[in-house]
Amino acid sequence: MTKILNEYELFDIVENNSSYYLIPENCVIDVDLQHHRLFNDLYGFTNGDSLIDNIQNKLIEYCDENNSLLARASDEDFILLTRYDEEKIKQLHSDLAKEVEKLSSIEGFSPAFGIAL
Numbered sequence: 384m385t386k387i388l389n390e391y392e393l394f395d396i397v398e399n400n401s402s403y404y405l406i407p408e409n410c411v412i413d414v415d416l417q418h419h420r421l422f423n424d425l426y427g428f429t430n431g432d433s434l435i436d437n438i439q440n441k442l443i444e445y446c447d448e449n450n451s452l453l454a455r456a457s458d459e460d461f462i463l464l465t466r467y468d469e470e471k472i473k474q475l476h477s478d479l480a481k482e483v484e485k486l487s488s489i490e491g492f493s494p495a496f497g498i499a500l
Contacts, residue, residue, distance in 0.1 A: 389456075438479055442475075445475050
């Protein structure tokens, strides 16, 4: 199972293994949930925690399947270092969107999230 690193551990691993990680086939993906505090206010902390846990679990699953590194930069910001595969990244985005929708359909508000390459 993928170990969730902090951002500094990720940077150290990449720096110490640059010939393996810093290659054109790899990319960095930032997954950032915006307005998480407002989500907590509307849906409660239990649902807010569930949202973060569900997103994190999807990212762990992706990393396990794709031999990728995962770091948490803040409570609602994750960084992945992975091989660039447009179809897999699109599927990851779709999977994460479903997790957000599962917990945010009641009040008509969902936190914004994005994947930046």
